[in-house]
Amino acid sequence: xxxxxxxxxxxxxxxxxxxxxxxxxxxxxxxxxxxxxxxxxxxxxxxxxxxxxxxxxxxxxxxxxxxxxxxxxxxxxxxxxxxxxxxxxxxxxxxxxxxxxxxxxxxxxxxxxxxxxxxxxxxxxxxxxxxxxxxxxxxxxxxxxxxxxxxxxxxxxxxxxxxxxxxxxxxxxxxxxxxxxxxxxxxxxxxxxxxxxxxxxxxxxxxxxxxxxxxxxxxxxxxxxxxxxxxxxxxxxxxxxxxxxxxxxxxxxxxxxxxxxxxxxxxxxxxxxxxxxxxxxxxxxxxxxxxxxxxxxxxxxxxxxxxxxxxxxxxxxxxxxxxxxxxxxxxxxxxxxxxxxxxxxxxxxxxxxxxxxxxxxxxxxxxxxxxxxxxxxxxxxxxxxxxxxxxxxxxxxxxxxxxxxxxxxxxxxxxxxxxxxxxxxxxxxxxxxxxxxxxxxxxxxxxxxxxxxxxxxx
Amino acid sequence: xxxxxxxxxxxxxxxxxxxxxxxxxxxxxxxxxxxxxxxxxxxxxxxxxxxxxxxxxxxxxxxxxxxxxxxxxxxxxxxxxxxxxxxxxxxxxxxxxxxx
Numbered sequence: 001x002x003x004x005x006x007x008x009x010x011x012x013x014x015x016x017x018x019x020x021x022x023x024x025x026x027x028x029x030x031x032x033x034x035x036x037x038x039x040x041x042x043x044x045x046x047x048x049x050x051x052x053x054x055x056x057x058x059x060x061x062x063x064x065x066x067x068x069x070x071x072x073x074x075x076x077x078x079x080x081x082x083x084x085x086x087x088x089x090x091x092x093x094x095x096x097x098x099x100x101x102x103x104x105x106x107x108x109x110x111x112x113x114x115x116x117x118x119x120x121x122x123x124x125x126x127x128x129x130x131x132x133x134x135x136x137x138x139x140x141x142x143x144x145x146x147x148x149x150x151x152x153x154x155x156x157x158x159x160x161x162x163x164x165x166x167x168x169x170x171x172x173x174x175x176x177x178x179x180x181x182x183x184x185x186x187x188x189x190x191x192x193x194x195x196x197x198x199x200x201x202x203x204x205x206x207x208x209x210x211x212x213x214x215x216x217x218x219x220x221x222x223x224x225x226x227x228x229x230x231x232x233x234x235x236x237x238x239x240x241x242x243x244x245x246x247x248x249x250x251x252x253x254x255x256x257x258x259x260x261x262x263x264x265x266x267x268x269x270x271x272x273x274x275x276x277x278x279x280x281x282x283x284x285x286x287x288x289x290x291x292x293x294x295x296x297x298x299x300x301x302x303x304x305x306x307x308x309x310x311x312x313x314x315x316x317x318x319x320x321x322x323x324x325x326x327x328x329x330x331x332x333x334x335x336x337x338x339x340x341x342x343x344x345x346x347x348x349x350x351x352x353x354x355x356x357x358x359x360x361x362x363x364x365x366x367x368x369x370x371x372x373x374x375x376x377x378x379x380x381x382x383x384x385x386x387x388x389x390x391x392x393x394x395x396x397x398x399x400x401x402x403x404x405x406x407x408x409x410x411x412x413x414x415x416x417x418x419x420x421x422x423x424x425x426x427x428x429x430x431x432x433x434x435x436x437x438x439x440x441x442x443x444x445x446x447x448x449x450x451x452x453x454x455x456x457x458x
Numbered sequence: 459x460x461x462x463x464x465x466x467x468x469x470x471x472x473x474x475x476x477x478x479x480x481x482x483x484x485x486x487x488x489x490x491x492x493x494x495x496x497x498x499x500x501x502x503x504x505x506x507x508x509x510x511x512x513x514x515x516x517x518x519x520x521x522x523x524x525x526x527x528x529x530x531x532x533x534x535x536x537x538x539x540x541x542x543x544x545x546x547x548x549x550x551x552x553x554x555x556x557x558x
Contacts, residue, residue, distance in 0.1 A: 211533065212513070212533045213520045213530070213531045213533055214520070214521075214530070215530040215531065215532050216533045235514065235517070236517075239520070242524075242525070243520070243521055243525075244524075385488060385489065385490065385518050386488060386518055386521040386525070387514065387517055387518050387521060389514055407510065411510075416512040417512055417514060419512075421491065423492070
């Protein structure tokens with residue numbers, strides 16, 4: 001099996017990261033990686049919880065060079081952590097937070113240890129580690145429909161192949177001259193690929209910070225030299241526009257996690273004078289297509305990736321995709337290399353860029369002791385917020401529970417972004433003869449409940 | 459805010475309460491919260507367990523106060539821990555920082 005370099009930076013002094021605007025060299029990075037690698041415990045599975053993106057990258061690289069697999073769940077609720085302990089009993093948590101709340105054996109990175117902030121011997125040899133392409137680099141997780149997270153193995157070779165395809169879409173930008181700032185976490189599949197692997201594999205510099213508020217994004221960008229690339233989401237891009245936030249010169253803006261409306265894309269391009277590239281992907285497939293949303297509706301597949309329609313779904317295969325994967329969205333191929341995205345299948349939900357399925361959420365709602373029946377649904381009668389987010393609602397039959405108790409129980413099980421707003425208690429759910437809950441009945445029942453329980457509505 | 463403006467007698471309590479109510483209304487409406495504004499406990503935590511807000515809500519609140527009061531929230535503001543402890547503290551911060 002062939003081996004692929006850990007990083008594409010080919011000189012010791014090449015800048016691989018910025019932290020608060022200060023450059024960190026590739027040599028320093030490799031030194032930090034070796035120092036951390038020597039401290040890693042014996043377990044073969046690492047839950048990399050580092051919030052600082054440089055710490056995350058050092059943790060990922062140290063795991064790769066010691067043959068350990070990174071565990072990247074989409075959320076970290078107690079329920080998910082319990083599941084991960086069963087999935088990989090030797091898992092330990094690598095964190096940069098001394099008060100890390102996860103109930104796992106902990107290794108603190110980047111604080112007290114010499115690793116990450118230590119100094120490197122200038123005379124040391126600069127040798128980039130080679131990682132076997134077939135090595136299992138990470139498990140990423142989707143929520144699945146049975147209530148337990150579903151693992152998806154990613155080999156080093158496939159991950160590298162995927163982000164090298166992404167690099168070709170950044171043209172004419174020279175990645176080695178770019179500083180890449182992300183508003184998404186490194187643990188999310190899109191953030192993992194575009195804010196960590198992309199810089200490591202293209203010679204670009206990543207940015208350790210993960211800015212949150214519009215003013216933070218502007219400050220983090222100002223601290224970076226040109227050429228600046230912003231890896232973000234529709235939520236953050238809309239927030240920047242709504243706040244009328246001024247930004248320094250950007251070369252490229254990338255958006256993913258949720259569909260970006262074309263008018264928002266055009267507004268972002270004209271406001272910030274930068275090209276906006278939208279990326280399509282999923283945890284299962286990784287990134288697999290891009291488009292210039294302001295100007296085109298069709299998506300352009302990564303080199304070698306193909307779509308085959310079957311049974312009303314599309315299967316994605318080829319390129320970096322190891323085995324054919326049924327895509328959860330409704331895609332219409334419009335040629336070998338292009339497709340149009342028609343939306344999601346009815347069961348999938350996407351709230352503020354986080355994805356789940358109604359089946360998964362319903363499973364957890366109905367697993368709460370005292371809940372007799374319950375269903376999440378997408379409200380179609382409310383306006384989106386300033387950041388463009390619409391929350392889910394839920395109808396629940398639970399005569400002996402109050403809504404606050406149910407919310408509390410859900411909080412331990414599902415990501416907070418999916419908590420229902422509102423959660424309405426009803427006597428029974430309006431199921432039809434096949435046990436299904438038609439949308440119009442749900443909306444009608446919500447409207448009725450709004451009259452009976454006005455305190456639950458704004 | 460300058461020294462001489464600090465004493466409470468120059469900022470009538472009634473104004474602080476009015477601003478608190480106004481912010482509660484903006485938050486409930488903006489976040490589509492299933493609660494009436496006057497039912498928000500002004501001393502309860504905004505984030506996490508208290509009012510149950512998450513990070514997307516905090517971003518929404520940043521947009522609301524940016525539009526309404528011209529305030530730019532920053533994640534590295536050392537006062538954030540205090541600001542988000544309650545509606546009351548948040549309203550106090552808005553009163554100090556507002557430029558419109």
